Amino acid sequence: MSVIxxxxxxxxxxxxxxxxxxxxxxxxxxxxxxxELSGRVAGHLLGLGVRxxxxxxxxxxxxxxxxxxxxxxxxxxxxxxxxDPGKFDAxxxxxxxxxxLAVLFTDQDETADRVRPIAAVRELPPSDAVLPHxxxxxxxxxxxxxxxxxxxxxxxxxxxxxxxDSSLAAVQEMFAHGxxxxxxxxxxxxxxxxxxxxxxxLVFGHDVxxxxxxxAFATLRTARPTVVMGVPGFYETTGAHLQARAxxxxxxxxxxAIEVFGDRIRYLWTGSAPxxxxxxxxxxxxxLPIFEGYGLNETCIVAKNHPGAHRxxxxxxxxxxxxxxxxxxxxxxxxxxxxxxxxxxxxxxxESEAMFRxxxxxxxGDLGHLDEDGYLFVRGRADDVIVxxxxxxxxxxxxEERLKACxxxxxxxxxNPSQRQLVAIVSPAVNPVDTxxxxxxxxQANAALDHDEQVAKVVLADRFTVxxxxxxxxxxxxxxxxxxxxxxxxxxxxxxxxx
Amino acid sequence: xxxxxETTARAALAEVLPQSLPPEAIDPDVxxxxxxxxxxxKVLFLTSVCDRTQVxxxxxxxxxxxxxxxxxxxxxxxxRHAEVR
Numbered sequence: 001m002s003v004i005x006x007x008x009x010x011x012x013x014x015x016x017x018x019x020x021x022x023x024x025x026x027x028x029x030x031x032x033x034x035x036e037l038s039g040r041v042a043g044h045l046l047g048l049g050v051r052x053x054x055x056x057x058x059x060x061x062x063x064x065x066x067x068x069x070x071x072x073x074x075x076x077x078x079x080x081x082x083x084d085p086g087k088f089d090a091x092x093x094x095x096x097x098x099x100x101l102a103v104l105f106t107d108q109d110e111t112a113d114r115v116r117p118i119a120a121v122r123e124l125p126p127s128d129a130v131l132p133h134x135x136x137x138x139x140x141x142x143x144x145x146x147x148x149x150x151x152x153x154x155x156x157x158x159x160x161x162x163x164x165d166s167s168l169a170a171v172q173e174m175f176a177h178g179x180x181x182x183x184x185x186x187x188x189x190x191x192x193x194x195x196x197x198x199x200x201x202l203v204f205g206h207d208v209x210x211x212x213x214x215x216a217f218a219t220l221r222t223a224r225p226t227v228v229m230g231v232p233g234f235y236e237t238t239g240a241h242l243q244a245r246a247x248x249x250x251x252x253x254x255x256x257a258i259e260v261f262g263d264r265i266r267y268l269w270t271g272s273a274p275x276x277x278x279x280x281x282x283x284x285x286x287x288l289p290i291f292e293g294y295g296l297n298e299t300c301i302v303a304k305n306h307p308g309a310h311r312x313x314x315x316x317x318x319x320x321x322x323x324x325x326x327x328x329x330x331x332x333x334x335x336x337x338x339x340x341x342x343x344x345x346x347x348x349x350x351e352s353e354a355m356f357r358x359x360x361x362x363x364x365g366d367l368g369h370l371d372e373d374g375y376l377f378v379r380g381r382a383d384d385v386i387v388x389x390x391x392x393x394x395x396x397x398x399x400e401e402r403l404k405a406c407x408x409x410x411x412x413x414x415x416n417p418s419q420r421q422l423v424a425i426v427s428p429a430v431n432p433v434d435t436x437x438x439x440x441x442x443x444q445a446n447a448a449l450d451h452d453e454q455v456a457k458v459v460l461a462d463r464f465t466v467x468x469x470x471x472x473x474x475x476x477x478x479x480x481x482x483x484x485x486x487x488x489x490x491x492x493x494x495x496x497x498x499x
Numbered sequence: 500x501x502x503x504x505e506t507t508a509r510a511a512l513a514e515v516l517p518q519s520l521p522p523e524a525i526d527p528d529v530x531x532x533x534x535x536x537x538x539x540x541k542v543l544f545l546t547s548v549c550d551r552t553q554v555x556x557x558x559x560x561x562x563x564x565x566x567x568x569x570x571x572x573x574x575x576x577x578x579r580h581a582e583v584r
Contacts (some may be wrong), residue, residue, distance in 0.1 A: 024560045061561065213538075214564050217546040218556040237539045241547075244514055410517075431518030431535070463517055463535055 002165040003172075003203050004142065008075050008134045011035040012202045016179070019209040020064050021219035027064065031202055034067065041072035043127025050102050052077035055144060057104030058118070058190070059083040059092050062210050065121040066189045067198055069105055074142055077134050078102070079158070081144040082190030087154075091115075099144065099156070099346075138162030138338050144345065145192045147297045155347040157298065159192055162338030167300045168196055170319040172204055174306035177227070181266070182207035184225035186216040193300075197229065217260065224262035232275040233475030235268065235290065239279045242286065253286035267291055267307065273476055274378065274397070277313060278405060292316070294378055298341065298355055298362045299334045303376040314375035324368075324376055325361070331382045332368045335361045367395060384479065386416045392452045394422065399445065399453055406441030408434040411464050411471075413482045414455065417491045421456040425486050427464040427477075435460075435497055443499040457496035459489040504552050504581055505574045511548040512570055515540040527571035545573065554580045 001009065012031045019028040029037075050056065056073045058080065060066055066082075073080045081099055085108060088095065092106045092115035105118040136142060141158035177183065183197040185208060201208040209223045217238075220228070230238075238260065245256045257265075268283060268290040275292050283290040293304035294315035302324065305316035318324050325333040339360040343352040357363055367385070368378040380397030387393055396414040403412050403424055410429035416422050426438065438458055446454040461482065464470035470482050489495045509522035516525075517535040525534070531541055545564060549556040558580045567573045 022561065023564065024557050026557075212561055214542055214561040215556075217542055218549070234539065237537065237543065241515070241540075241543050248514070429517070465535075465537060467532060 002136070002138075002161070003168040003199060004074070004136050004161050004165050005134075006203045007071070007199045008136070013205055016201060016205050017207045018064070018067065018198070018201065019182075019207065019223065020062070021209055021211045021215060021223055022061075022063070023212070023215045023218065026219070026222075029064070034064075034071070035202070037064075037122070037124075038068045038071035038075060039131060040124045040127050041068045041121055042075040042131050043129035044121075044124050045072055045076055045078065045103075046129045046131075047127070048103055050076065050078050053079065054102035055079045055081050055100060057081045057083060057092070057095055057099065057101040058106075059085055059088065059095060059104060060107040060118045061085060062186070062189050062212050063107070063118070064210075065105070065118045067195075067210065068121055069118070070189070070195055071198070074136075075131055075134060077132075077136070077140070077142075079141060079144055080195075081156075082188070082192070082195075083146075084188040084190040086188070087190075136161040138165070141341075143192045143195075145297060146190075155351060156345045157341040157343070158345055159300075159340050160338060163300050163336065163340040164192070164196070164199075166321040166336070166338050167193075167319070168200060168203075170301065170321065171196070171304070172200065173320070174304060174308065175227075175267070177204050177206050179205055181227060182209055182223065182225040182264070183227045183229065184209050184211065184216075184220065184223060185229050186211040186213055187229060187231065188213075194229065220260060221262045224264045226264050226266040227269060228261065228265065229269045231475070232270055232273045232279070235270055235283065236276055236279050239282045243282070253282070257283070257286040257288050261288060269293070271295060271301070271304075271315075276404065277401070280312065294366075294376060296334075296362070296364055299336065299364065300340050302334050309375075311371075311373070311375040314371070314377050316376065317374045318370075318376060324370060326369060327363075329382060330367045330369070330379075332364045332366045332376070332378070333357070333361050334364060335359065386414070386422065388416065388452055389420055390452070394453055396422075399449065399455065400424070402445040402448065403441055403455070403458075406437060408437040409441060411477055412458075413477050413479050415479075415483050415490060417487070422454070423490045423496070424455045424458045425461050425482055425490065426458050427461055427470070431463075433460055439497050439499060442497065446499055455499075457498045459486055459496045461486050504548075504554075504577050507551050508548045508570060508574050508577065511551060512536075512544055514547075515544045525570055527574065528569055530568050531570070532568070548573065548577065552577055552581060 014032045016031045017028050018034050056078050070080045092104045092110045093112040096104050096114045103114050107118050140161050143159045146154040146156045185194050187194050197208050211219045242256045265288050271293040291305040295301040302322050303316040303318045321337040323335040365382050380395050384396050399414050400412050411427040413425045513522040554577045
């Protein structure tokens, strides 16, 4: 039986727990209680007239109620559409209209037609409704998910049950989550992959702790998880904090890592954006193995390093059920036995055709290669290739990575204003800016690069942040915005730091 | 100078700011965002200062944290709970 159908087929074995650790409150339930409560919610949804295929919206921070609604939707074959309040500034009523929702539950203190307070979900009495026997076919779609692209309005797609199943099965094969494990989730449950760990707990018999972004640091050490699901931005900030703490207190990296993450970590998970190799090394050296992977919303997990097969610098081997095809331009294409989707639900004209190709193939737009042992290496975005006037194609990410290895450089974007020479726009790590150190980093990088890849000068930018629009919500530099904002400095020959 | 909530908070904040700023030079009324503090670093700062002053972060909700926009507001909020500890 597929993983998703095991979730909906009946109550889990007792003995494993769902904990919700928010600031000011920590609660815990046996998963059998969670199952029972989700049944009440499912009955309530049926009473509201929700039927198979209808969409349930959830606009709320992580909570027990979030989990209950999602499980309830699975149990009546409704579709969960999760919205992160931090990313959607539309009202619940607007989301209902925009995405054709049967009902939306929110913690945003809004009342409107088909918009309901999520808090009421927990207090529902037992329902008399008889829940249907449910089977999810691989091509059916339990979730509407949204891409958090670096520009433009969010695109959405309906994710197939088959893709969820194959990803969960492959993850279980690699990491063998089970009794004794507690997976810590603080990223929004509006991201489908964060909900995987609840499904995994129900099926494979382990604990799961749901927290919030704000409470993550305060609750990690008390929750004492064995696995933390994070993103590179989280680990980079946390790594810098651990190093500062070690320097301040004289404790070893391993000791401060335990102070922050607790003493039971088995491994740390990262993905969704490129990770800084130095950060990955820091955590591994501190006794917290960290495994990078690769995947898009449109492909789900494609490749993943794991304890049995780990090659630093790569994003791991390709998962069973997935095939990576590198096209003539070096772009990674992914074919899935069970594709996530074959088109977007909401997108600009032409975007579906650009991403989803015939035969279940997704053109990722990322450049990469497979080594002789099947490990996938991602080198950057195809859009980030600079073609010089001599025809030489320059992939900028490895150059940017070299510069970012400098402690004075937090981030950078390499551009070419003239098609002849490259210029790096740098987000400084410290203020006042250490121009000597940056000049030295430029010299060092250029010494290791081919002539055409060498960077002529560095232009100092403001620190890239989400707030000033120079980073995406996933902490990726927004290249076009950065290039536009600093164009004058880039082209002015009097400006910049030279090697 | 004896450790107070304010001096502890200033020291903890100085550690996470992107610029090198002496703790005593931080303007308590300037918004933390304007000092270059990212949202994750703000969480780290608050967690750290609560640790060092032994004021449990459990006194606050996510909403309370969002409302602490300046160093002065952080010190005031922590002081309220330190007094009743």
